[in-house]
Amino acid sequence: MEQAKKMNMKEKYNTMTGDLAWDFSYKTEAEIFPLSDFEGIKIEDWSKWQDPFRLTMDAYWKYQGEKERKLYAVIDAFGQNNAHLGVTDARYINALKIFLTAVTPLEYGAHRGFAMTGRAFPGVGAQVASQMQSIDELRHAQTQLHTISQYNKYFDGLHDPFHMFDRTWYLSVPKSYFEDALSAGPFEFITAISFSFEYVLTNLLFMPFMSGAAYNGDMATVNFGFSAQSDESRHMTLGLEVIKFMLEQHPDNLPIIQRWIDKYFWRGYRLLGIVGMMMDYMLPKRVMSWKEGWEMYFEQNGKMLFDDLARYGITMPKFWEQSVEEKEHLTHQLWLTFYSYGHAAAFHTWIPDDSELDWLSEKYPVTFDKYYRPRLVYLREQEKAGKRFYNPSLPQLCQTCQIPMVYTDPKNPTKRVYRETTYKGDKFHFCSDACKEIFEHEPEKMSQAWLPPHQIFQGNCGGATIPDVLKYYHFTENDGGEFLHSRDNANWNMWKGLTPDEEAA
Amino acid sequence: MSEKMVFLALQDNEDARPIREAIEADNPLAVITQFPGVYKIDAPGRLVINRESVEERIGRAWNPQDIHLSLVTLSGNIDETEDYFALERT
Ligand SMILES: [Fe+2]
Numbered sequence: 001m002e003q004a005k006k007m008n009m010k011e012k013y014n015t016m017t018g019d020l021a022w023d024f025s026y027k028t029e030a031e032i033f034p035l036s037d038f039e040g041i042k043i044e045d046w047s048k049w050q051d052p053f054r055l056t057m058d059a060y061w062k063y064q065g066e067k068e069r070k071l072y073a074v075i076d077a078f079g080q081n082n083a084h085l086g087v088t089d090a091r092y093i094n095a096l097k098i099f100l101t102a103v104t105p106l107e108y109g110a111h112r113g114f115a116m117t118g119r120a121f122p123g124v125g126a127q128v129a130s131q132m133q134s135i136d137e138l139r140h141a142q143t144q145l146h147t148i149s150q151y152n153k154y155f156d157g158l159h160d161p162f163h164m165f166d167r168t169w170y171l172s173v174p175k176s177y178f179e180d181a182l183s184a185g186p187f188e189f190i191t192a193i194s195f196s197f198e199y200v201l202t203n204l205l206f207m208p209f210m211s212g213a214a215y216n217g218d219m220a221t222v223n224f225g226f227s228a229q230s231d232e233s234r235h236m237t238l239g240l241e242v243i244k245f246m247l248e249q250h251p252d253n254l255p256i257i258q259r260w261i262d263k264y265f266w267r268g269y270r271l272l273g274i275v276g277m278m279m280d281y282m283l284p285k286r287v288m289s290w291k292e293g294w295e296m297y298f299e300q301n302g303k304m305l306f307d308d309l310a311r312y313g314i315t316m317p318k319f320w321e322q323s324v325e326e327k328e329h330l331t332h333q334l335w336l337t338f339y340s341y342g343h344a345a346a347f348h349t350w351i352p353d354d355s356e357l358d359w360l361s362e363k364y365p366v367t368f369d370k371y372y373r374p375r376l377v378y379l380r381e382q383e384k385a386g387k388r389f390y391n392p393s394l395p396q397l398c399q400t401c402q403i404p405m406v407y408t409d410p411k412n413p414t415k416r417v418y419r420e421t422t423y424k425g426d427k428f429h430f431c432s433d434a435c436k437e438i439f440e441h442e443p444e445k446m447s448q449a450w451l452p453p454h455q456i457f458q459g460n461c462g463g464a465t466i467p468d469v470l471k472y473y474h475f476t477e478n479d480g481g482e483f484l485h486s487r488d489n490a491n492w493n494m495w496k497g498l499t500p501d502e503e504a505a
Numbered sequence: 506m507s508e509k510m511v512f513l514a515l516q517d518n519e520d521a522r523p524i525r526e527a528i529e530a531d532n533p534l535a536v537i538t539q540f541p542g543v544y545k546i547d548a549p550g551r552l553v554i555n556r557e558s559v560e561e562r563i564g565r566a567w568n569p570q571d572i573h574l575s576l577v578t579l580s581g582n583i584d585e586t587e588d589y590f591a592l593e594r595t
């Protein structure tokens with residue numbers, strides 16, 4: 001210990017990571033690391049791996065222990081003080097339900113994935129970084145589960161998140177993103193998760209969402225969110241580092257990596273549309289619009305990230321322009337979809353009130369009043385007349401991103417985009433050129449995607465009627481549907497001493 | 506805005522306040538944007554947190570790696586020693 005104190009940061013890092021490795025005597029490297037070359041990535045010298053944070057395991061344990069201590073003190077206080085009553089209104093909880101049911105299993109998936117990369121990479125620096133992240137992700141899954149268990153005492157829809165995750169139609173969107181990465185090799189996994197998701201896109205998941213939680217009085221989420229997010233800087237840095245490392249190791253790596261970046265940028269962007277919908281429609285007090293978030297974190301910052309990599313030959317992800325073209329449409333189309341399928345979701349949907357519609361008009365001046373406001377107002381009138389609209393059919397999903405085929409062509413905003421391709425005699429459908437191209441590069445893999453509506457029609461989901469399927473999902477009659485008529489809303493009004501009219505007004 | 510920017514975001518709490526003050530003192534070009542629960546600090550080219558500046562404010566030893574307890578996100582290339590934590594983009 002005495003000696004460790006005298007070392008400077010760099011020496012300490014080298015001593016406590018690189019020097020932890022050993023040479024193999026009776027097995028070859030290829031036998032020990034069988035997953036290290038089948039993806040085509042060529043690494044000449046693993047010792048060139050640099051961890052910019054130079055975090056060693058002893059410091060890691062110290063900081064993580066401190067984060068945990070702080071977090072659990074707050075979570076305990078939360079339970080004791082009925083802090084669930086502090087949120088702005090019960091509609092907000094529905095954003096949280098999506099976040100917790102969609103993201104918590106992803107944290108666990110990331111834990112598994114980094115355990116895999118920590119074992120599969122032959123370099124000790126990459127092994128240590130993967131090991132830390134694997135433990136971080138397990139911690140994130142655990143803290144979010146504690147938050148679920150707090151809110152599950154008071155609100156519907158959170159009672160069986162892992163069961164729902166593996167079956168439910170909209171949760172298959174995050175699930176398929178992660179499983180695409182998890183079922184690839186270690187280099188593709190780390191590019192998908194550390195670079196594309198965490199380095200390029202995660203700011204959009206956490207910054208507006210955690211800020212939104214704070215703004216809406218949700219202190220439990222703020223605390224688990226920021227506690228998890230404090231690990232994120234390290235993860236993002238790993239994402240950048242791993243890309244630079246692969247690119248510096250061999251010129252043959254460039255086209256492989258560019259293709260992964262293109263693929264997971266688009267898949268991640270499709271996944272984040274759901275976060276955009278929360279930002280625009282589900283936070284009673286709004287922080288920024290999806291459009292503003294996309295401009296700040298992708299168009300400005302994302303561009304700079306890719307400028308950093310230009311000297312290696314990396315370019316902006318293919319189809320990024322499409323994401324910018326769609327930014328005035330995306331969230332409105334998604335919310336209308338979830339509203340229409342609200343009877344088959346484990347969270348509530350509603351039509352925004354007039355001041356919220358005005359906010360959307362202001363944030364989306366080009367599209368909202370023209371295409372979306374009239375539809376929302378019409379649906380509200382239908383609801384008031386006792387005819388709350390639900391779509392009784394099953395949606396057709398995009399084979400790649402698994403989002404219902406609801407997006408339109410920004411150049412022709414009332415026309416939906418339908419792309420299709422044929423593989424081994426079967427026809428496959430896509431929401432976009434990007435999703436189609438991803439499929440066509442890996443048809444054997446992508447054609448096997450578990451698409452919930454197909455599975456229902458094949459008889460694998462408990463039956464052919466909606467009640468059968470909801471039972472198979474473990475949804476109860478209180479989990480979905482219109483917020484105004486929900487048990488959550490009735491309870492909320494009772495707890496807060498509000499009359500239903502006050503709340504509806 | 507042709508200048509290359511870096512940023513970091515810190516949790517808006519008491520632990521991070523001396524770090525924020527040290528950043529403000531040592532980075533005259535930094536611009537702070539407040540969001541609920543978190544603030545984002547943008548700067549052109551380079552943003553540095555000096556150990557000494559933070560120590561002056563808290564009156565005890567501070568390790569630049571302690572930033573891990575308050576950091577929410579960052580953008581830029583990291584340059585870190587025992588004496589400072591910096592983000593750069595040139
Ligand atoms: Fe995580």
Ligand SMILES: [Fe+2]
Pocket residue numbers: 270398399400401402403430431432435
């Ligand atoms: Fe798609």
